Amino acid sequence: MSTAEAGDIKSTVRERYGKAALQAVSGGAKSSCCGGSCGGNADHPITSNLYSATETATLPAEAVLASLGCGNPTALAELHEGEVVLDLGSGGGIDVLLSAQRVGPTGKAYGLDMTDEMLELARANQRKAGVQNVEFLKGDIEAIPLPDASVDVIISNCVVNLSADKRKVITEAYRVLKPGGRFAVSDVVIRGEVPEEVRRSMELWVGCVAGALTEQEFHGLLWEAGFQDIGLEPTRIYEFEDAKAFLSGTGLDADVLAREVGGRVMGAFIRARKP
Numbered sequence: 546m547s548t549a550e551a552g553d554i555k556s557t558v559r560e561r562y563g564k565a566a567l568q569a570v571s572g573g574a575k576s577s578c579c580g581g582s583c584g585g586n587a588d589h590p591i592t593s594n595l596y597s598a599t600e601t602a603t604l605p606a607e608a609v610l611a612s613l614g615c616g617n618p619t620a621l622a623e624l625h626e627g628e629v630v631l632d633l634g635s636g637g638g639i640d641v642l643l644s645a646q647r648v649g650p651t652g653k654a655y656g657l658d659m660t661d662e663m664l665e666l667a668r669a670n671q672r673k674a675g676v677q678n679v680e681f682l683k684g685d686i687e688a689i690p691l692p693d694a695s696v697d698v699i700i701s702n703c704v705v706n707l708s709a710d711k712r713k714v715i716t717e718a719y720r721v722l723k724p725g726g727r728f729a730v731s732d733v734v735i736r737g738e739v740p741e742e743v744r745r746s747m748e749l750w751v752g753c754v755a756g757a758l759t760e761q762e763f764h765g766l767l768w769e770a771g772f773q774d775i776g777l778e779p780t781r782i783y784e785f786e787d788a789k790a791f792l793s794g795t796g797l798d799a800d801v802l803a804r805e806v807g808g809r810v811m812g813a814f815i816r817a818r819k820p
């Protein structure tokens with residue numbers, strides 16, 4: 546991918562997620578975003594029903610409404626009291642707030658996001674939640690603004706797929722983890738191949754599908770960066786009807802393509818360890 550194409554992707558992603566943050570606050574009109582639609586996730590195959598009622602009961606309603614992920618990384622990450630957690634692409638902050646509860650007052654949860662509107666929403670949610678052990682940082686997941694070996698656990702929820710330079714994201718994650726640190730990330734992943742027109746669609750890139758790595762690519766990038774104990778578990782497989790839902794409104798023939806895409810796109814939990 547050329548630098549210009551990567552720049553286009555980043556600015557489109559920033560613009561769409563900026564709108565999504567504003568829509569989460571105002572309940573305004575929906576636009577295309579992760580899961581097919583920003584500003585409301587109740588009925589989307591990718592973003593709906595990710596958290597238990599026990600988890601959401603402890604959070605500000607606005608943080609829950611702004612959730613645009615595709616998994617529940619903190620439920621799978623086994624966080625411990627006193628740990629430092631970093632959420633790549635923290636959005637409205639839902640996973641940062643959940644992490645902060647798990648690591649307690651002796652630990653810390655950082656959220657990193659490039660979109661000003663998302664950071665504003667996340668900081669407002671932090672104030673509503675009344676938590677001190679949280680900090681939202683502005684920056685790119687391809688150039689993490691934290692020192693080497695300063696984080697125990699990297700989490701992320703449906704963001705690596707949005708990056709135009711995933712190799713950089715993984716090597717940066719490796720750099721900031723302490724020895725023994727864990728990578729515990731939810732993301733959309735492809736099993737097999739999807740048609741080229743799906744890969745080329747900017748709508749589907751912003752929608753967390755076109756930029757998704759295959760299982761082998763994700764494994765390969767983690768291995769190249771130096772990670773060990775790499776594992777990838779599907780958490781939700783998007784079948785024909787789900788594929789039709791996220792393909793519709795993209796300008797592509799949803800009925801035809803859903804047959805080729807259904808069952809090949811999944812939400813997955815990816816884990817690895819820095820030796």
Ligand SMILES: C[S@@+](CC[C@H](N)C(=O)[O-])C[C@H]1O[C@@H](n2cnc3c(N)ncnc32)[C@H](O)[C@@H]1O
Nearest residue numbers: 562579612613614634636658659660685686702
């Ligand atoms: C699909 S949303 C997920 C938000 C959050 N993780 C959640 O589960 O609700 C993607 C978020 O990642 C941010 N993002 C996307 N690409 C990024 C990048 N390259 N660097 C930093 N943030 C990025 C967007 O601004 C947006 O807030």
